[in-house]
Amino acid sequence: MELLVLEDIVFIGYPNGICDTKNFTPLLRNGKTATPLSFDYNGYPYFLIDASVFPGSSGSPVVICNVGTYPTISGIIEGTRFIFLGILSQVFYIPEEGKIKYKNIPSSVEPVVSLKEYMDLGLVIKAKIIKETVELFLKEKGVIK
Numbered sequence: 001m002e003l004l005v006l007e008d009i010v011f012i013g014y015p016n017g018i019c020d021t022k023n024f025t026p027l028l029r030n031g032k033t034a035t036p037l038s039f040d041y042n043g044y045p046y047f048l049i050d051a052s053v054f055p056g057s058s059g060s061p062v063v064i065c066n067v068g069t070y071p072t073i074s075g076i077i078e079g080t081r082f083i084f085l086g087i088l089s090q091v092f093y094i095p096e097e098g099k100i101k102y103k104n105i106p107s108s109v110e111p112v113v114s115l116k117e118y119m120d121l122g123l124v125i126k127a128k129i130i131k132e133t134v135e136l137f138l139k140e141k142g143v144i145k
Contacts, residue, residue: 002072003064003083005036009049011088011122013060029057034121037085045126046089053091053122060088062124087130090123 010030019026031051035041041048049062064083069076093116138144 002074003037004071004073005033005038007033007037007064008066009033009051009062009085010065011049011051011053011057011060011062013057013088015052015054016056018056026060029060031120031122037126040126041123045129047086047124047126049088049122049124050120051122052118052120053088054118055091057088057091057122062086062088084127086124086126088122089125092119092121092123093117094119 008030009032010028012026012028014026015029029051031049031053034048034050037047040046062085064070064081064085066081068080069078070081071077096115096117098113098115135144
């Protein structure tokens with residue numbers, strides 16, 4: 001399988017619990033790979049995506065879905081490509097603290113508000129680990145040998 005360092009990705013889920021309740025469908029979101037798929041991020045079988053990732057997106061399948069044409073190292077290929085890459089596992093954010101100040105109220109305690117600024121980065125567990133985990137589970141249950 002020939003993959004580029006930068007690939008378009010799609011992930012399917014319920015960011016912040018949002019979904020189409022009338023049709024019972026999740027949301028399709030898109031982004032790009034942020035680290036090369038051929039590398040294991042920090043030595044673990046993960047990679048990062050650059051996309052608007054929010055809590056509630058964890059567990060979302062991440063795929064490459066190209067329809068019509070797609071780029072490869074060798075050039076542009078005509079056709080459709082659908083590749084399961086992994087499962088979205090973590091959202092990255094920058095913790096921040098803001099202070100609430102009171103006017104004309106003397107106080108020795110200053111309340112602090114904690115905020116999170118999302119970085120539009122997500123951590124994805126690679127498909128090979130998902131496959132190995134499912135196979136191990138099935139072997140332990142006696143479903144496969």
